[in-house]
Amino acid sequence: MKSYIANIVTLLLALVYSELNAQKYFVSFTDKANNEFTLSAPEEFLSTKAIERRTKYNIALSEEDLPVSTFYLDSLKKMGVHILWPSKWLNGAIIETYNTTLIDTIDRVSFISKAQLIWKSTSGKTIQKFPDQPINTFLKSATETYGLALDQTQTVNGHLLHQEGYQGEGMYIAVIDNGFGNVNTLSSFTHLWSNNQITGAIDFVEPGSDIYNSYYTHGTAVLSIMAGFIENEYKGTAPDAKYLLLRSEDNRSEYPIEEYNWVIAAEYADSAGVDVINSSLGYYEFDDASFNYSYSDMDGQSTTCVKGAEIAFSKGMLVVCSAGNEGVLDWKYIITPSDGEHVMAVGAIQPDSIVANFSSYGPSSDGRVKPDVCAMGYLNAIQSTSDLITRGNGTSFSSPVAAGLAACLWQTNQNLSNQEVLNLIRQSGNKYTSPDNRFGYGIPDFFAAANLDNAIRTNDKDNLQVFPNPFSSQLHIIKLANPLGKAVLTIYDVTGNVVSRKNTNGQQKITFDGLNDLPHGIYILEIIESSGKYTYKLFKE
Template identity: 40%
Template structure:
């Protein structure tokens, strides 16, 4: 009997005094007008310029959390404040269930959400599946000495942007990852260091300014964008500038990592970054009851995905790895890849075939995910010692694409983040027939330059349409060579033909009457549309 009683006391003690993670949300921001009247107290001049350029007004979301509220929570019995988010007007706290629930009595508290869903809600870091090895030099016919990294750039037709000197200059990318050792010492990053393109960073996990530490996953990620070693590795955005933020604790999986990510995203926003790239994903956590379920992957449930959506609403493009769970019992994308506006990147191999590990869609609310694909199998990277090798995972297809986005935005500096995102989707090879393995497909960044030549784009014509026998594809350009593909309404590829300005005709005589889709791809223009066969 004594043993049973002792067991009960032990169990009762564990339940009552175990430390829990929770988010505490506040009702308002009493000092909001003071900050809205003085925007420079919230955002840097570059951040304000980004907002102005995209006609995004300041609002309550931009205002910091009320300091008095934070102070009262900090002084509450048994409560530790681990992170904060002005965007969500919330603190990430830790304490016993009893002490946390007691905070609900404070008049300014709106609600409390426990990370442990059994008490009232989230992941597994996308495994980078690192495999470093040497590979044979890839022979290329381009001007840049891409070396082995040529394929991951050419697949996206990114060399067209690079050859026109769009290499990311003037754009700022924030990398949110697990660590960046060697970025200050390894040769492939010397170009970034010598040109002061590492603008700063922070270790949110350990709360210090030493970000050249931690797991080297972030180092590998950065190398796909900013790395430069002639004839071996050229990143997709070698002339962009970077902030490096550690938000992932590589030793464990806990909900605090989502909160640290949002905190870092807010910092990135305040510094005026253009792009956030993150090769982290959350689905499972170490502690029972805290993991997400597929039903949470609706773009509006998890803390991190809500933060990612707000980042996009501030004019930032957010790029996220789809995840490496494609071969598991739960193959769907995690958070923040499920967010509506996030550009979620899956992985293909060098021949454009989906990598078996690449997580799939749809999101729980049945949206297309991933959004696009890039090379994540055999991606060329640099490790912290400067060794050039390959690595596998959507952890690497994501930054490969993020770097190209920086180059594209450099080419179109007046475009909004929404417009750039749409350009990328429309340039992709499955845009008219997306699915939940490839999304909209592989973007063609060279083709996006067709948007720049408005005379060509505005005078593009397909006639006659409706058509009975022959369709002509015409653009006002003296010489062009283009690929035209005709699809059925079910997405089946029916006709594929190369046409030129001398022979711009395509026969549709053998098609049944009805509606069809087409894609037109030349070096200067990418167009999609409909054809009606009479």
């Protein structure tokens, strides 16, 4: 009997040991042959909203949109591996096996191009996760409307968009993070459940686990900056939007599998018809240093994560990402996927608009402006899992400030493409004409961005010439055909204040002088005459 028990214990220990030593790989397929889906029937693998987005912005369906071949997945299962998640954009699957010798066999299969290790069991975590959350606790404040969240919204003029009624209604935001502890019970999210604004929650790390487990605090804080609302106590940047909650990040370790989880989460967001992705995550260093990236990899095309982010953008979504908190570390640079050409990387400023010392530096390694913009990421008001409004630091918190307001900006004109929205936000930055490697294009003005969009849409330059642009001390307006009739010419700053005005009657050329003392930034010239109204976007050097 003792021998029998000893054998059973040995067997159980062996099974436990095998599980502990299971490894995870990404298996890449050579093609999508033998596919049960076809591009002629996209409704079988994309939501109606996702199809409408492609139609609206003339985005052609491609093989990228097709799910991976179920024939290939079934073949892998028969080899004895466990399939965790397929990825259509990367055309492969995350698999798990403790039989590492099997990988050699898999590598030789005709429809498999590569099997790459992306996770293995470690004795302990070496990379500090989410160093952007040194929180000082405050009790809830009853300050009017925004409570403690006023500064983070007001520094980028988001409150002015809100006053115009743009608070994210009709927009759909995916939050890719580490889980969303107590979001199902906390006061600031009650309105989301009452109004059916949370459309789903998927765990790509531990499928089927409780995504609202209180162990996950980072995603809760990030979501609150956008979605949180307690009347007269707290208000996020897009409280009326709908949200999709996606867990890609594993608190227990730092391995490349999290990049693959991220891409698969973004695929899911696309299929669901999401407009904006917020990702307060980033990668460059791993528990196993052999996986580490170098600064040269921050070129917008080399990392797994940025490839997924760029594909997400190509499908019509706006991708907003934290720039990183490496500013005071040896690395100091942005981290992926914030290096993407079409990813809006958000650095962090303090409430006084000075850049936070921890905010990562640009440019991308290929010389592009990064971060794109900066928003408040220091002493941000956030929801804690204990139902208190607290404070936190990090670009993880500047990113959702910008992402929520980007959704509100897009709400003002839903005919804009994601590229046009991104351009407007960059152009509204206070350093747009002279970007640098800390602020990027500067601190955006979301209300001004909406005004700029209006200027672009109403502009008619056929018979008018406005120069120089950018201007410094003078601005000239010439009517190329007939002279201007009785007209009023007004220069506004981005908040709508009049900075200069002229009346004319029958002149062909009008000059504004004495503009030297105007602050650098964006201005709008409005010309009203009998034949119409003209608006121009101008830059002051």
